[in-house]
Amino acid sequence: MPEFFKQNLLTKVTQDSEKLLESPLDQKELPSPPTEKNLVEDYQQYYDDNLVKTLISWKAPARPFRKKDRSFYTTVAILIILISLIAVLAGERMLIGALFALGFLVYVLNFVPPEEIDYKLSTQGVTVGNDHFYHWDLLDSFWFSEKDGFKTLNILTNIRFPGLLILVLANTDNEEIKKICARYLPFHEIVPKSLMEKWSESLQKHFPLENPHK
Numbered sequence: 633m634p635e636f637f638k639q640n641l642l643t644k645v646t647q648d649s650e651k652l653l654e655s656p657l658d659q660k661e662l663p664s665p666p667t668e669k670n671l672v673e674d675y676q677q678y679y680d681d682n683l684v685k686t687l688i689s690w691k692a693p694a695r696p697f698r699k700k701d702r703s704f705y706t707t708v709a710i711l712i713i714l715i716s717l718i719a720v721l722a723g724e725r726m727l728i729g730a731l732f733a734l735g736f737l738v739y740v741l742n743f744v745p746p747e748e749i750d751y752k753l754s755t756q757g758v759t760v761g762n763d764h765f766y767h768w769d770l771l772d773s774f775w776f777s778e779k780d781g782f783k784t785l786n787i788l789t790n791i792r793f794p795g796l797l798i799l800v801l802a803n804t805d806n807e808e809i810k811k812i813c814a815r816y817l818p819f820h821e822i823v824p825k826s827l828m829e830k831w832s833e834s835l836q837k838h839f840p841l842e843n844p845h846k
Contacts, residue, residue, distance in 0.1 A: 685755045687812045692802035694746040694761070698780035708738055751799050753812050758787065758797065766797065768816040775820035776806060785809060787817070788824075 712735045719727040752759040757767040772788040779798075783806065787797040801809070810819065 683755065687753045687755065688804070688808060689750060689752040690802055690804045691748050691750055692800040692804075693782070694749045694800070695741075695798065696780040696782040696784060696800055697742075697746050699745075700742045704742065705739065708735060753809065758799070760797065760799065771797075771817055773818045773820055774813045775823050776801075776810075777823050785813070786823075787813075 712731050716728045716731055719725070719731070749761040750759070757765060758771065759765045766787075766789065770790055772790050774785060774787045777784050777786055783801045785797075785799040785801055787799070789795055789797060813819070
């Protein structure tokens with residue numbers, strides 16, 4: 633092949649290759665590659681928006697509370713004294729100490745009003761106050777009940793202690809709480825009661841510790 637044709641062919645191939653390698657966009661129009669800082673911020677935003685999100689929160693007493701009348705404390709004191717006398721005759725001195733400790737606990741729980749704490753249901757679990765958090769995986773099922781004039785959300789757990797969470801509901805929407813909890817836990821249409829609870833309710837019904845309210 634003549635030298636003239638070789639040079640023209642080589643020049644054309646070189647020019648065509650340079651055109652193919654040229655970017656169709658101006659360098660100024662190209663998007664900047666993501667930096668490490670942007671990746672961290674985007675992931676944190678996704679984590680906050682989807683994985684950890686507060687669904688509902690409210691403030692209410694730490695436990696159901698109704699101030700008892702004088703007849704309640706009188707009845708409890710009489711019962712403790714009678715059982716203590718029986719324990720003395722039986723020689724069970726340890727039982728006497730346990731009875732007085734139980735009486736003091738009953739007095740404190742029914743005389744001193746509880747403080748108000750924060751309750752929160754999130755996509756991760758249930759938060760009670762500032763110190764107790766329970767993941768949904770640790771919880772079993774839930775139902776609603778009423779105690780001492782307060783509506784409560786009862787959540788059965790899969791751990792030994794506490795076996796049951798009792799969350800006091802203030803001015804919260806029960807249906808909204810029900811919809812949230814039903815995403816993660818089964819709902820009991822009928823309130824489950826143990827044999828001890830049934831026996832206690834029957835005893836309270838026939839032998840009340842305080843005078844019935846009018």
